[in-house]
Amino acid sequence: MTQQPFTAAALRGAVDLSSLKRPAPTAGPAAGPTAGGAPGAAAADAGGPGASGVVAEGTDASLRDVVGASTRYPVVLVLWSSRLAQSADLVRTFTAVAERYAGRFQLVTIDVDRNPAVLQAFQVQAVPVCFALVQGQPVPLFEGVQPEAQVTAIVDQVLALAAQHGVTGRVPGAGADTAADADGDDAAEPPLPPLHQKAFEAIEADDLETAAAAYREALAHNPADAEARLGLAQVGLLQRTKGVDPQAARAAAAAAPDDVDAQILVADLDLLGGHIEDAFRRLIDTVRVTADADRNAVREHLVELFDVVGPTDERVVRARKSLMSALF
Structure with a gap:
C-alpha cells in the first residue's frame, strides 16, 4: 500500500467497515502498555475514543466509536504488532507528530495481535500499516515505516482532506488544552x-x-x-x-492523442478516480510527443498533480524520474 491522493475521491469506500461487528466484552486482559513498549494512552473504551486525548489505543470493541469520532475530527489509525520492533518505532514516530499537532487529529494505535476483528475488517496483509478516518470513511495512507518528516507531510494532507469535508474539530482533552489548564489559562x-x-x-x-x-x-x-x-x-x-462527462472526455482524448488539453483533462479524471499511475503515464507520454509551449504546459500540469498526490509518494518519485527521461 502506498500513499493515496487526498482529494474528495479518496473517501469513496477505500475500505468497507460496514460488516464490522462490535464483539461482546470478554474477560481477557484490557489493552494497555504492550510488550513492545510502544507509547500510547490507555485503551479507548466504549465511552468514547476522545477520552484518552490526542493519542489512544483502540480495540475491536472501540473501533466503531473511533469511526464515529472521525465525523468531528480527523483520526489516523496505526495498525501494528507488539511482536515487531519496527511497528513500535512507527507508533513512537506518529505519537511525537500527534502531540506536536496538539489535537488537530487523533492518533489511534491498534495492536492487531490482540484485535483480530480489526485485522479482518481492514484486510491487512502486513503491519505496520496506516489509515486515515474522515467522516467515517477509511483512506489508506501507507504500509511500513516512514521517517517523521514524511509522516508530518502525510498528516498535513489528511488535515487538508478533512477540511474539504468540513471535519475541522479538535480532539477533546488534547495536549494543548491540558497544558493551558495547567497554566491556568482558559x-x-x-x-x-x-x-x-x-x-x-x-x-x-x-x-x-x-x-x-x-x-x-x-x-x-x-x-x-x-x-x-x-x-x-x-x-x-x-x-x-467539475461537471465533466468522463466518457466524452476519454473519447476526445483517444481521438486526438496530440491534443494537450484533452490529455490533461483525462489525466485529471484519472487522478480524481485514484488511477494515479495512469494519470502520470498519460502525461509523460504526452510530453514525449509534444514540443515547445505544448510540452511545457504538460510538464507544468504534471508537476501540479505531483503536488496533489504528495512529494513523498513513491509513484511521484518514479514519475519524476520518467519525466526527466522524457524531457532529456
Whole structure:
C-alpha cells in the first residue's frame, strides 16, 4: 500500500467497515502498555475514543466509536504488532507528530495481535500499516515505516482532506488544552489562519473559486505555506473536473492523442478516480510527443498533480524520474 491522493475521491469506500461487528466484552486482559513498549494512552473504551486525548489505543470493541469520532475530527489509525520492533518505532514516530499537532487529529494505535476483528475488517496483509478516518470513511495512507518528516507531510494532507469535508474539530482533552489548564489559562485554541479558514468554508459551500482565491492569497503572503499549496492544487483539480462527462472526455482524448488539453483533462479524471499511475503515464507520454509551449504546459500540469498526490509518494518519485527521461 502506498500513499493515496487526498482529494474528495479518496473517501469513496477505500475500505468497507460496514460488516464490522462490535464483539461482546470478554474477560481477557484490557489493552494497555504492550510488550513492545510502544507509547500510547490507555485503551479507548466504549465511552468514547476522545477520552484518552490526542493519542489512544483502540480495540475491536472501540473501533466503531473511533469511526464515529472521525465525523468531528480527523483520526489516523496505526495498525501494528507488539511482536515487531519496527511497528513500535512507527507508533513512537506518529505519537511525537500527534502531540506536536496538539489535537488537530487523533492518533489511534491498534495492536492487531490482540484485535483480530480489526485485522479482518481492514484486510491487512502486513503491519505496520496506516489509515486515515474522515467522516467515517477509511483512506489508506501507507504500509511500513516512514521517517517523521514524511509522516508530518502525510498528516498535513489528511488535515487538508478533512477540511474539504468540513471535519475541522479538535480532539477533546488534547495536549494543548491540558497544558493551558495547567497554566491556568482558559483561552481557546487559536483558530486556523484566516485565509485557510476562508478556503475551507468555501469548499464546504462548493464555492471553489473563492477557495482557490483564498489559497492564492495565503501563498502570496507566505510562498512556503505547504498546506495552502496543497489545498490550491486540490481545489484546481476539483475545478477542472467539475461537471465533466468522463466518457466524452476519454473519447476526445483517444481521438486526438496530440491534443494537450484533452490529455490533461483525462489525466485529471484519472487522478480524481485514484488511477494515479495512469494519470502520470498519460502525461509523460504526452510530453514525449509534444514540443515547445505544448510540452511545457504538460510538464507544468504534471508537476501540479505531483503536488496533489504528495512529494513523498513513491509513484511521484518514479514519475519524476520518467519525466526527466522524457524531457532529456
